[in-house]
Amino acid sequence: MRDPNYSSEEMEIENDTGDWTVEKLNKVKDQFLAQRSVSKAISLLEELLGTKVDDIDDEIWTDVHDLLIVIFDTIPIQIMLESHQIVLLSVINHSPDKVIDLIAYHYIEPNISKITEVIKTSALAITVALARRIPGEPCYESLARILWRFIEVKEVVKEFEEQLKNDNSQLRFRVHHVTSLALKNKPADNGEGLNLLVKAIIKEVESQDILCALSALEILCDATSDHVENAKLFQQMGLVRKIYEMMQTLKSEPEGGFLYPVCVRFFAHLSVVDPEALEKYPKFVDSVLDMVYHFDCLDAPQRALAFETLAVMSSTSSAKKIMDGYKGEYKMDKSMNHFGAACASGPVELRIRHLDALCLMMSKFSTTSDSEILNRWFNDLGEPFPELILSYLKKPFVDLRISTLNLLAVLMNFEWARKIFFHTPGFTDYLVDRNIETSADGNQLKFDIIIKIIESMSPAIEPPDMLRLKTYRHQGVYYKEHNPELAMENQ
Structure with missing residues (x-):
């Protein structure tokens, strides 16, 4: 039944059976916004989608889309489900996929927490109708974000089984x-x-x-x-x-x-959530370590995969113990030696991925035993590895420096690492040198590392070096040293 408040002009537009045009859509939209109501929104929705919507030209879809948004914004979804469920069901069953995408994304998903129980029970027909539309190319992702909540509703599962x-x-x-x-x-x-x-x-x-x-x-x-x-x-x-x-x-x-x-x-x-899988399926471990041992024979994606997998599967405490005492054909000490060699060779992009993988491995720890294992693994990277890290911190590649700083930040959680690096020539000089790091992120990372080192109160740091670090902290992240000679020249 039509709303008695409709004007004669609105009735004329409704009775116009001609093609929808941009002008007509805009006129209908303006008239609707002038006297907005739920009943008018429902009638307009029936009229708009009661025509053969597939015949609406793609060139005016933006205008149709905007009009539909206004209509759905006018009808509270609870009222739609309680009083106009047949209308919504008809729209879902007969509209093109792009309209279904709009309904799912703009109307149902934002309200899903309020209506989940309703569309599981009294409005279940709506959920089943949505499940039936899942094959649609433009709308399946929006529908999936709704429908996973109903994976145990037998009517929905039955519909999916048919489609499978x-x-x-x-x-x-x-x-x-x-x-x-x-x-x-x-x-x-x-x-x-x-x-x-x-x-x-x-x-x-x-x-x-x-x-x-x-x-x-x-x-x-x-x-x-x-x-x-x-x-x-x-x-x-x-x-x-x-x-x-x-x-x-x-x-x-x-x-x-x-x-x-x-x-x-x-x-x-699997090994992250079930570390015992490393013992249940030893050939998997052998496969990964075989890739690590022969990394120089692999293409770039497989080489990255080898070390990233090693890092992931060694991330939990239980996994660290298993891998540290692994009795298979390959050994963890040699694997880490290859890890160090990989970090020092190949394209810069690949080295960055290896450093990120090593950072992941070193960042996962919770016990003293974890720290001891990581200490051994770090030493197995090779004696020159701290010097390699220091050299990367000075390279003219921002992404390489950032990855290296992230690794250094993780390593500074360990006393054994602080001892190693503060006995590496030039390390303290690098930390307090403000002319090396050029990026904002790099400067902040470096500043955070210095704070972490100061707060550790590590006995590995000599008093004069600690004083230099505290001065750096006091001056702040972006402090620039004053150059008297340059100032005289400017004068």
Whole structure:
């Protein structure tokens, strides 16, 4: 029923069955804003999307988009669901994908915390309708950010299962995207619905299509990172053993090269949440250390992967103990020796990645035992390594200096490191020299390092050196020394 407050001019526009134009859209929008109400918004929504929306020219989509925003901003979502659910359902079922994207992104997602229970129960038809639209290219990501919350609603899971029968892998992976978000956001909810959808991803891993297998492994790898619950789920489903067996064959197959690095990364993340995996799957450790030992034979991405994986899998206290006493073919002391050599060779971009990986390894500690292990590993980098660090701090490459400063900041947490560096010739002179570092971030990092060193009250620092550091701190981050000769010349 039409709102009795409509003007005759509005009625004339409503009865106009001609094509929508920019002028018509702007006129309707202006009239609507002049007398804005929920009932008018509902009527206008029905009229606008009651036409064959696909016929609206792409050139006026921006204007249609703006009008829809105004309409949806006028209708509180609770009122829409309570009193006009049929209208919203019709819009979701019959509008083009870009309209669905707008509804999901602008209208439903911002209000999702207020309506979750409603669209699980009395307005469940809305959720199922949204699930049905997940294959849409412009809208699947916006829909996924909503739908992962309903991964255990049987009607939603049933809809996804139907869509997973599609021969088009691209469309299947839009459903997998929902599962991926569920694994990341609510890993503890390992119910029947989630298990069914995870099994569908695992099935993709076994695909003969390399791209499908790679994409599926990427999803599972990301889901393992920092989520113990997912790691346990994957082990229960036999996925970990399956990937472990895949690694043994992929390494020797040229076409499996893309999959192999992802398998390595999967186990690295697994070892963070389940350090015992390092002992359960020793061939994984051997594979990584083999890459480290032969880093000079690898291409740049694999070389970076080798040391970044070593850093990740050695990050927890339990993992440090396991790796420090590893009894396999390769040894950690030699691995660290290769780590030091890698940091000193290759393109600057690659050296930066190695320094960042070493920084990660050294930054993860919580016990005295951790410190002792890291001390041994640092010494295994090679005797010249502190001099290498000092030389990098003076190089004319900002990114290299920043990565080196980040590493130095981590090392200054340890007394053994302070002792090493303050016995390295030229280290104190570098710290108090204000003419070397040119970037704002670098100056701040260096200043923070000096404060950390002062607060440590380390016995490794001689009193005259401590006085120089305190003077630097007192002068501040960006202090510049006064040059009397330059001042005389200016005068």
